[in-house]
Amino acid sequence: MKTGAIKSLLITAFALFGFVGIAGAQTTTNCTGSGDSISCTSTPTATHGLIPIGSMVAGHKAKAAGEKQAEVNLVFCQQNPDGKLTDGKTDTDCKTEVARVKATCVVSPKDKICKRLDK
Numbered sequence: 001m002k003t004g005a006i007k008s009l010l011i012t013a014f015a016l017f018g019f020v021g022i023a024g025a026q027t028t029t030n031c032t033g034s035g036d037s038i039s040c041t042s043t044p045t046a047t048h049g050l051i052p053i054g055s056m057v058a059g060h061k062a063k064a065a066g067e068k069q070a071e072v073n074l075v076f077c078q079q080n081p082d083g084k085l086t087d088g089k090t091d092t093d094c095k096t097e098v099a100r101v102k103a104t105c106v107v108s109p110k111d112k113i114c115k116r117l118d119k
Contacts, residue, residue, distance in 0.1 A: 029107050033099025040103055070113050074101050078116075
């Protein structure tokens with residue numbers, strides 16, 4: 001099958017079904033901090049299949065909102081190092097939040113929030 005025919009087929013499938021095929025790997029990293037120490041574990045998971053466009057958009061919006069909240073939290077904690085953050089259910093002290101951001105920047109140094117981090 002020629003490249004042009006493949007493109008045409010993919011565009012037609014996208015237009016008809018609103019799905020995008022995703023194949024690859026994703027890594028979930030969980031970090032915990034206590035005092036000056038940070039412990040992280042990563043778990044790779046394979047991703048295959050079709051994802052509805054609406055789910056991709058919703059996922060992107062949720063990620064952007066989470067990144068914005070993390071940035072707000074970091075700025076607050078930089079201004080109030082002995083402060084506490086709450087989500088209505090749990091309280092997190094600022095030292096733990098800053099340690100979480102530092103751990104994120106160790107794993108993903110190009111993340112936008114790492115630019116706000118005091119080095």
